[in-house]
Structures are given as C-alpha cells and as structure tokens.
Amino acid sequence: MSLPSTILGYPRIGRKRELKKAVESYWAGGIDADGLAAAEAELRRANLARLVELGLGADDSSLPENSSLYDQVLDVTHLLGAAPERFAGREGLDLYFALARGDSSVAPLEMTKWFDTNYHYLVPEIGPDTPISFANRDVVDRFTQAKGWGYTTRPVIVGPVTYLVLSKPAGENGSPLDRLDDVVAAYGELLTALAEAGAQWVQFDEPALVSDNLTVPRTEIAHLVEQVWTGLAARENRPNILLAAPYGDSSAVFPALVRTGVEAIGVDLDRGTLPTPESLANEGVSPSDLAGRTLVAGVVDGRNIWATDLSAAAEKLEAARGLGADVLVGTATSLQHVPHDTALETWDDPALNENLHAWLAFADQKVGEVVLLDRGIRTGLDSIRAELDANAAVLAQRAATEGVSVPAVRERVAALTGADRTRGDYAERRAAQAARLGLPDLPTTSIGSFPQTAEVRQARAAHARGDIDNAAYEARMKEEIERTIRLQEELDVDVLVHGEAERNDMVQYFAELFDGFAVTKHGWVQSYGSRCTRPSILWGDVAKSREMTVPWWSYAQSLTDRPVKGMLTGPVTIIAWSFVRRDIPLSEVADQIALALRDEVAALEEAGAAVIQVDEPALRELLPLDQSRHADYLAWSVGAFNAATAGVEPATQIHTHLCYSEFGQIIDAIAALDADVTSIEAARSRMEVLPDLKEHGFAQGVGPGVWDIHSPRVPSVEELTSLLELAVESVDPDLLWVNPDCGLKTRGYEETIASLTNLVAAAKAVRATI
Numbered sequence: 001m002s003l004p005s006t007i008l009g010y011p012r013i014g015r016k017r018e019l020k021k022a023v024e025s026y027w028a029g030g031i032d033a034d035g036l037a038a039a040e041a042e043l044r045r046a047n048l049a050r051l052v053e054l055g056l057g058a059d060d061s062s063l064p065e066n067s068s069l070y071d072q073v074l075d076v077t078h079l080l081g082a083a084p085e086r087f088a089g090r091e092g093l094d095l096y097f098a099l100a101r102g103d104s105s106v107a108p109l110e111m112t113k114w115f116d117t118n119y120h121y122l123v124p125e126i127g128p129d130t131p132i133s134f135a136n137r138d139v140v141d142r143f144t145q146a147k148g149w150g151y152t153t154r155p156v157i158v159g160p161v162t163y164l165v166l167s168k169p170a171g172e173n174g175s176p177l178d179r180l181d182d183v184v185a186a187y188g189e190l191l192t193a194l195a196e197a198g199a200q201w202v203q204f205d206e207p208a209l210v211s212d213n214l215t216v217p218r219t220e221i222a223h224l225v226e227q228v229w230t231g232l233a234a235r236e237n238r239p240n241i242l243l244a245a246p247y248g249d250s251s252a253v254f255p256a257l258v259r260t261g262v263e264a265i266g267v268d269l270d271r272g273t274l275p276t277p278e279s280l281a282n283e284g285v286s287p288s289d290l291a292g293r294t295l296v297a298g299v300v301d302g303r304n305i306w307a308t309d310l311s312a313a314a315e316k317l318e319a320a321r322g323l324g325a326d327v328l329v330g331t332a333t334s335l336q337h338v339p340h341d342t343a344l345e346t347w348d349d350p351a352l353n354e355n356l357h358a359w360l361a362f363a364d365q366k367v368g369e370v371v372l373l374d375r376g377i378r379t380g381l382d383s384i385r386a387e388l389d390a391n392a393a394v395l396a397q398r399a400a401t402e403g404v405s406v407p408a409v410r411e412r413v414a415a416l417t418g419a420d421r422t423r424g425d426y427a428e429r430r431a432a433q434a435a436r437l438g439l440p441d442l443p444t445t446s447i448g449s450f451p452q453t454a455e456v457r458q459a460r461a462a463h464a465r466g467d468i469d470n471a472a473y474e475a476r477m478k479e480e481i482e483r484t485i486r487l488q489e490e491l492d493v494d495v496l497v498h499g500e501a502e503r504n505d506m507v508q509y510f511a512e513l514f515d516g517f518a519v520t521k522h523g524w525v526q527s528y529g530s531r532c533t534r535p536s537i538l539w540g541d542v543a544k545s546r547e548m549t550v551p552w553w554s555y556a557q558s559l560t561d562r563p564v565k566g567m568l569t570g571p572v573t574i575i576a577w578s579f580v581r582r583d584i585p586l587s588e589v590a591d592q593i594a595l596a597l598r599d600e601v602a603a604l605e606e607a608g609a610a611v612i613q614v615d616e617p618a619l620r621e622l623l624p625l626d627q628s629r630h631a632d633y634l635a636w637s638v639g640a641f642n643a644a645t646a647g648v649e650p651a652t653q654i655h656t657h658l659c660y661s662e663f664g665q666i667i668d669a670i671a672a673l674d675a676d677v678t679s680i681e682a683a684r685s686r687m688e689v690l691p692d693l694k695e696h697g698f699a700q701g702v703g704p705g706v707w708d709i710h711s712p713r714v715p716s717v718e719e720l721t722s723l724l725e726l727a728v729e730s731v732d733p734d735l736l737w738v739n740p741d742c743g744l745k746t747r748g749y750e751e752t753i754a755s756l757t758n759l760v761a762a763a764k765a766v767r768a769t770i
C-alpha cells in the first residue's frame with residue numbers, strides 16, 4: 001500500500017492549549033489520571049478530525065500520530081522503560097512526570113535544545129545497567145484507539161540512533177550507543193505489535209543524520225542508521241516504514257538511507273537538498289534502487305510561518321522525480337514548531353491584518369499547501385495554475401509593501417563600522433566599573449525575572465481585554481516591581497533586578513514595541529512540556545520608535561541605592577525565538593535589531609543605569625547544524641551583540657546571560673561577546689564550563705549558575721557553597737559572580753525566597769574564606 005502526501009507531524013498543544021491546561025490541571029490535582037487521559041484523547045481525536053477536514057485521508061496513513069503528554073524523546077524513554085535507577089519505585093504517569101519534572105525526592109532528567117529549534121527535550125541517561133525493553137504500549141494503544149474512531153494513523157517515533165546519540169551516559173563508563181542492540185530489539189517488538197494492531201505505516205525520525213554538532217560524527221551516525229534500519233527493514237510482519245531525516249541537509253547521507261531498503265524516505269528540502277543522480281551513481285545508487293519506493297519531499301517549511309513559494313516547491317518536486325522514486329509532497333519537519341491556524345488571529349491594523357493573512361501559513365495552512373501541491377503532481381501543475389499565480393502575486397505584493405524595506409534602517413546598517421562594534425580595553429573598563437560600583441568579591445545577583453504569578457498574568461490578560469486601563473495596569477506592575485526590589489534588599493542581594501513583571505515574554509515584549517514585528521494572540525507553540533511561547537513575526541525592517549524599558553527601570557532604581565540592572569534581550573535570541581523573514585540574510589536582520597537595541601542601551605545609560613544586561617540564551621541554539629557554516633554564523637551573531645552593546649562608556653558594565661545549552665563548541669564566541677560579566681547555566685553540570693573558559697583564556701567577569709532553577713527543589717547552603725568552592729578553582733574571586741542558572745519566572749515565591757536566602761549565605765561564606 002503506497003503512502004500518500006503527508007505532514008511529518010502536527011502541533012500537539014491544541015488550538016486553545018488544551019494539552020497545557022489538562023496537564024497542568026493534573027499536576028495541580030484538579031483532574032485525576034482518567035481525566036487527563038480523557039482530555040488527551042479528546043484533543044488527539046479533534047486533531048485527527050481537523051486534519052481530515054483539511055484534506056488528508058482518514059484511512060491511508062497520511063495522518064501522523066505524534067501526540068505526546070510532554071515530549072517525544074521522553075516518550076521513547078518511557079516506551080523502553082529506560083528510567084535511571086533513582087526513579088525506582090515509580091510507575092505509569094507518576095514515573096513519566098517524575099522523569100520530566102522531578103518530584104520531592106528525585107531530580108528530573110536534564111532538558112536541552114532539540115537541534116536548532118526552541119523546543120526542548122529530556123535527555124535520556126543510558127548506561128550499561130539501564131533497563132531497556134519494549135516496556136510500554138502507549139504507541140500501540142493510541143493507534144488502536146484512533147482506529148476505533150475511524151482513523152488509520154501513522155505513528156511517529158524518534159528513531160533508535162537519534163535517541164541514543166542524544167542520550168548522555170549514566171554513570172562513568174561506556175557510551176549510550178553501547179546499548180544500540182537492546183534498543184533496536186525493543187523497536188523490533190514495537191514494529192510487530194504495530195503490525196498486529198493493523199498499522200500500515202510507521203514513521204521514524206532520525207534527525208541526528210543532519211547534524212555535525214553531536215558527540216558522534218555524522219559519518220558514524222549514517223553508518224549506524226544504515227545498519228540498524230537495514231536490520232529492522234528485513235523483519236517479517238511489520239508495517240511499512242517511512243524513515244525521515246528532518247531539520248537539515250541529508251544529501252550526504254541519502255545513499256545510506258536508500259541502502260536500508262525501507263519503503264519510504266523523508267527529506268528536508270527546505271533547509272536541505274537532494275543529491276544529484278550523478279553523485280548517487282558515484283555511491284553506487286541507481287534509479288532502479290529507488291523504483292517503487294517513496295520519497296516524501298519536504299518542500300513545505302515546518303518551522304517558519306511564511307506561505308510557501310509554491311512554484312519553487314513544484315520545481316523541487318519535479319527535480320526530485322529524477323532520482324527514480326515515487327515523489328510525494330511532505331513537510332520538511334514536524335509542524336510542532338508552528339501554531340495551529342492563522343484563522344484564529346485578527347490583527348488590529350486592517351492593512352496588516354489583510355497582509356498577514358495572505359503572507360502566513362500556520363500548521364493548518366501548511367496542510368492545505370501539501371494537499372494542493374499533491375493535486376498538482378497528480379493531475380498536472382495546470383490543474384493548480386490559478387493557485388500558483390495567486391501565490392506568486394502575494395509574494396510580489398509582500399516585497400513591495402511599505403515597512404518591508406525602510407531606507408533609513410538599511411543605510412544605518414550599511415554604515416556600521418568595526419569601531420561601532422568595539423568597546424576598548426577591558427582592564428580600563430574593569431577599573432572604572434569597580435570604582436563606580438564598589439561591589440564586594442563574589443557579588444550576588446539574579447538573572448532578571450522573578451516569579452510570574454498567576455495574579456500578574458491575570459492583570460495582563462485583564463489589561464489586554466480592556467477590563468483595566470493603562471494606569472491601573474501600570475500601577476499593578478509597579479507594585480510588583482517594588483515588592484521585588486524590597487525582597488532583594490531584605491535578602492541582601494548586591495546587584496538587583498526589577499523582576500520583569502511587565503513582560504509577557506522576554507522576546508515578545510520587545511517585538512511588541514519595535515517596528516517591523518507583529519505578534520499573535522493565539523499562536524502558541526510548545527517550548528517544553530506544558531510551557532509555550534507565541535513567537536513574534538518579524539516581517540519588516542526593525543527599528544526602535546517607542547519608549548521601552550527605561551520607565552520601568554527608572555522606577556525600580558528610584559526605590560533603592562543598590563544598582564538595578566537594565567535588562568534587554570539580544571539580537572540572536574530575538575531572532576531565534578521569533579518567526580523571521582527569509583527575504584534578507586539573518587546577518588542583516590541581526591544588525592537591524594542590534595541597532596534598535598543600541599538605542600535602548602544608550603537610553604538606559606543616559607537614565608543612569610550602571611549595569612545593563614543583554615541576554616543571549618539562544619546563541620548556541622542557532623549554531624548551524626552544518627559545520628561549514630559555523631564561522632560565518634558566529635561572526636555575525638557576535639558582531640550583532642557587539643553592535644548592540646559597544647556604544648557605552650567604560651564605566652557602564654555590560655552583562656550577558658547564556659543558558660539551556662552545552663557551550664563547549666562556542667567558548668571563543670562567548671569570549672568575543674566581550675561582556676564585562678557573563679552569567680551562564682552551570683549548576684547541573686557542576687561548573688563544567690569554567691575550566692573550559694579558563695583554558696580559552698577567558699578572564700572577564702563570570703557568574704556560573706549555582707542554583708538549577710528548572711526544578712522547585714531548594715538547594716542547601718552547603719550545596720551552593722561547594723559549587724562556589726569549585727568555581728574559585730577556575731575563576732579569580734574578583735571576577736566571580738554568584739547567581740542562579742536562569743530567570744525565576746517559572747518558579748514560585750516560596751522556593752525563590754528560600755533558594756536566594758541560601759545563595760546569599762553561600763556567597764558570604766565563601767567570600768569570608770578568600
């Protein structure tokens with residue numbers, strides 16, 4: 001049975017964030033396990049019904065089944081029963097959520113970025129003694145349940161090689177890949193179970209194939225994928241297999257995919273290309289090897305929101321046919337990275353509203369594009385000529401729209417010089433800042449946000465609905481800022497923050513104020529677990545034309561004699577966490593944002609800020625998966641940060657903050673940011689990054705996080721002290737700062753107060769010993 005055109009995955013959070021609400025209600029005790037299962041099933045059913053309504057077939061396996069209560073990598077850990085020993089005694093949902101979030105007595109799995117996206121997965125811990133079997137039948141049960149509703153779905157599962165390559169070793173010895181045979185055996189049993197349940201097709205994603213940034217070289221990954229899938233494809237009694245290589249360029253590993261013998265191969269033709277027939281021939285692959293097999297050509301971008309250039313997509317489909325396979329239309333990745341439906345949005349400005357509805361394609365519109373292109377390849381492009389023409393007209397109209405290209409912005413970027421990106425001698429800055437700030441050794445600070453309480457969010461929602469006016473909203477936020485300042489003074493923190501109460505999100509807040517962006521009301525995308533963001537839409541040239549952070553900062557500073565940090569989000573992070581235009585290079589977009597931020601940095605300095613933090617938590621996230629593009633990326637990303645920050649006086653202290661990643665590969669770039677102080681996530685890895693920084697000659701201020709803020713657990717004074725003692729081994733005490741791993745917006749006040757109390761006590765204890 002052949003596979004029809006399809007999408008590699010669909011958003012699972014729900015049009016109204018039903019999944020978030022159900023899961024959080026379960027955690028809070030509002031519903032029980034049955035209630036959660038019912039809500040989850042209802043959402044899954046609604047999504048399937050919607051996809052059929054949009055034109056996918058109900059019973060031809062074109063419906064991907066990629067639902068998850070929390071994370072697709074965690075789902076494989078659960079499928080394999082591969083819980084680390086510290087979780088012993090837990091089972092079912094308790095185990096599943098303990099792995100994700102920890103509980104009162106156990107720390108959760110680590111969380112990190114999924115390839116170059118703003119989605120985070122839970123890192124499996126796999127060692128020689130980790131139990132691995134076909135331990136959980138959720139995938140099969142979901143298939144069977146959907147079958148009962150009248151849908152033949154195609155289960156989507158992270159492949160065994162990617163799963164293990166993304167794992168970290170449990171304990172001291174061995175590599176997770178040592179357990180590949182056991183994992184493959186479990187997948188084999190899963191295949192049999194799915195066949196028995198009636199599944200026609202299963203999709204396995206092996207995105208590790210497209211990345212050079214993993215601990216295992218790409219050639220080795222390709223070799224393992226070939227070996228594993230050749231073996232699994234040779235099994236009797238299994239569904240057909242779609243093996244997908246999403247998130248980047250798989251042309252170099254394509255021959256390995258062909259040699260596995262699986263029925264269908266999925267490739268990303270948005271970020272990647274196909275090999276030419278000649279280069280395939282050189283690898284011994286001929287069109288006859290692909291005859292009768294399916295190539296799911298991912299011509300529709302799964303992670304950005306611009307309407308596809310349909311003619312360009314049709315050309316790619318046509319070219320793909322030259323390889324000898326049956327070519328079908330697909331998405332480049334799962335659509336889990338885009339919101340559900342543009343139809344949920346109305347933008348206030350009528351012209352912008354009309355434009356964005358024409359320019360954008362969220363998940364449901366992308367399904368429409370797949371269905372349309374599918375018709376085009378089946379019945380000839382002439383049958384969709386009207387749609388192709390309309391699409392071309394929209395693209396031309398967009399290019400000509402006011403605001404897309406603003407001469408003043410273009411000229412200012414073009415005029416940027418090396419001097420604009422250079423701050424001058426660090427030793428001189430250090431002395432001037434020390435004299436101005438007069439801080440103790442090991443000064444304490446926090447990363448910016450304080451708990452975003454339900455009350456604060458409700459006030460913002462009420463303001464947005466018009467239930468409270470600007471003055472009332474402002475008063476409410478000022479109340480919150482005052483409480484945050486007083487609290488930090490009581491706790492005796494040295495460098496304060498205003499707490500970011502007024503920000504819905506550290507990127508969206510700025511996008512709402514800069515020119516060139518639009519934001520959404522319902523465009524939620526899962527970031528991790530139940531946490532979502534509404535990525536902003538960067539459609540035009542960017543500039544600052546409004547008051548932004550200064551009034552809030554000034555108010556906070558007026559309440560205290562201690563320095564309060566000005567707090568901004570850097571250009572790379574704004575790009576990484578928004579949906580960004582693709583008609584000009586990212587380097588140029590970054591410089592536009594940098595100059596807009598430079599204006600805000602200057603305004604804060606002018607208002608009297610002695611310390612200004614520009615966060616770049618996504619610096620590592622945007623590192624290209626393809627090694628050959630690293631140098632170029634690091635040059636423009638660092639250059640943009642420098643352009644944003646280098647305008648200040650030597651006595652003004654610039655901080656930056658990095659988190660959520662492994663930083664080993666980008667240490668030189670971190671140094672090149674030339675921030676006076678860099679706070680960096682380090683608690684879970686026990687300060688691992690510090691010796692690295694030292695080795696690279698980094699000798700500016702650094703605040704390795706000592707409190708892992710991803711869990712509600714309160715670190716003890718002893719624990720914090722021991723981390724600081726480790727830190728002073730690598731860092732000069734008057735360059736060492738004491739701070740948490742990241743902002744506190746997802747924490748509650750109770751654990752925040754307890755943890756900060758201990759953090760200040762630990763700093764004082766270690767200070768006394770040096």
Ligand SMILES: Nc1nc2c(c(=O)[nH]1)N[C@@H](CNc1ccc(C(=O)N[C@@H](CCC(=O)N[C@@H](CCC(=O)N[C@@H](CCC(=O)O)C(=O)O)C(=O)O)C(=O)O)cc1)CN2
Pocket residue numbers: 118452454456457458460461503504505506507508527528530531532533534577660745746
């Ligand atoms: N964009 C982005 N990416 C990031 C991060 C980040 O902070 N921002 N941090 C890292 C980890 N990712 C994270 C992503 C989201 C959240 C987070 O806290 N998200 C919140 C939503 C934040 C937000 O947009 N809040 C809005 C809207 C809140 C809301 O849901 N309001 C209710 C009404 C109010 C209520 O009753 O609570 C509604 O609209 O229905 C606001 O405060 O204004 C959530 O899912 O709950 C945290 C970390 C990496 N990537």
Ligand code: MET
Pocket residue numbers: 447448449500506567615617657659742743744745
């Ligand atoms: C994800 S990095 C967060 C930085 C931001 N200033 C905060 O504290 O929330």
Ligand SMILES: [Zn+2]
Pocket residue numbers: 447617657658659660741742743
């Ligand atoms: Zn952070």
